[in-house]
Amino acid sequence: MDTSCFTQTQLDIHNSVNKICAQFTDQYWAEHDESGEYPHELHAALAKDGWIGIALPEALGGAGLGISEATVMLQTISQSGAGMAGAQSIHANVYATQPIAKFATEEQRQIMLAGLxxxxxxxxxxVTEPNTGLETLKLKTQAVKEGDNYFISGQKIWISSAQVATKMVLLARTTPIEEVRKPSEGLSLFFVDLDKNAPGLELKRIKKMGARAVDANEVFFDNFRVPIETRIGEEGKGFQIVLHGMNAERCLLAGEALGLGYAALGKASKYARERVVFSRPIGQNQGIQHPLASAYMHLEAAKLATYHAASLYDNLSQDKSITTHAVGLACNSAKYLAAEAAFTACERAVLAHGGMGYSQEYHVERYLRECFIPRIAPVSREMIMNYVAEKALKLPRSY
Structure with missing residues (x-):
């Protein structure tokens, strides 16, 4: 990992996390990708050394660091060869808890975050639902209040780690959309127990192309009971609360994409140095060199955009010159650039390997399958371009 643009603290994080990740070989990740088995051992090793709470308050046992440091951690995990699967195994635990750390009561934080x-x-x-997709403000999952409980009915989709998670940060509609003045009103945020045996809850695993070691799911709620004390913040203000975590997630996913891209380039460069054809290493040929060099430069540019965005996010509350508008633009831009740079690096890594790039033995085919994740989620590349066109260039809204 290039040390430029990182603080000493961030470099220390990289070195410490990298030592943990070194215990998990390429073969470990290939086998877990093949079997779909969750990487419990990585989560346990990171938790043992306190890394799950990297961006959560010290008073609760966290490290009290920022999203910049969390992004370094997730880039390091991904770049170790764990790829998106390794990073995604703790991804939600880092960003989905940010709204709780900021908006929950002190009692709620102690109950909800200390154990995590x-x-x-x-x-x-x-959050995501099958019939609303990117239209978060049109979520249909309902939470109906009755006495000291809410009863939730609806469906969520593409929920990672639901098979192994025992808690869910859940966004649901507490006021029907036709009864609110603005679509952003009437949504509430909950931190619920995901008891698989509780009535009114059903999970269905989705078979998917990449990062198969981390489960993705459809989750069905049918009058699923959650106590009122699981609600975070004021009823109806959940969308504004959850936004606090969305920009953080864009930074983290950008870091994961960068790690994947650098890992792919590392494999390709090694192969190009060692593979001899016509009595010379193929890496001596400009037809191999130039695509890889170009991919490297795009990753480096995306890296600068990513850590610039993370820095803006971390300093928003202290630096009055930073606006939420600037943070949103930076975080979305970084996620887009890192995802595209990772895709290019992974594709060229496969091509540099020739036929062996198609083989599981060299791992780059796994990276290529995984690199579509940051291009699609949590918001598509096209929607980011819509957002940037509207917010940065003042062009008419297209959606």
Missing amino acids: IKGDYRVCFG
Whole structure:
């Protein structure tokens, strides 16, 4: 990992996390990708050394660091060869808890976050729905209040780690959309127990192309009961609260994409140095060199955009010159650039290997399958371009 643009603290994080990740070989990740088995051992090792709470308050046992440092951690995990699967195994535990750390009561934080930081349980994030997709403000999952409880009915989709998580950060509609003045009103955020045996809850695993070691799921709620004390913040203000975690997630995913891209380039460069054809290493040929060099430069540019965005996010509350508008633009731009740079690096890594790039033995085919994740989620590349066109260039809204 190039040391430029990182603080000493961030470099220390990289070195420490990298030592943990070194225990998990390429073969470990290939086998877990093949079997779909969750990487419990990585989560346990990271929790043991306190890394799950890297961006959570010290008072709860966290490290009290920023999203910049969390992004370094997730880039390091991905770049170690764990790829998106390794990073995604703790991804939601880092970003989905940010709204809780900021908006929950002190009592709620103690109950909800302390055990997570210690690794006693895991959390997943329940926002996306099958019929609303990117239209978050049109979510249909309902939470109906009755006495001291809410009863939730609806469906969520693409919920990572729901099979192993025992908690969910859930966004649901507490006021029907036709009864609110603005679509952003009437949504509430909950931190619920994901008891698989509780009535009104059903999970269905989705078979997917990449990062198969981390489960993705459809989650069905049918009058699923959650106590009122699981609600975070004021009723109806959940969308504004959850936004605090969305920009953080864009930074983290950008870091994961960077790690994947650098890992792919590392494999390709090694192969190009060692593979001899026509009595010379193929890496001596400009037809191999130039695509890889170009991919490297795009990753380096995306790296600068990513850590610039993370720095803006971390300093928003202290630096009055930083606006939420600037943070949103930077975080979305970084996620887009890192995802595209990772795709290019992974594709060229496969091509540099020739026919062997198609083989599981060299791992780059796994990276290529995984690199579509940051291009698609949590918001598509096209929607980011819509956002940037509107917010930065003042062009008419297209959606």
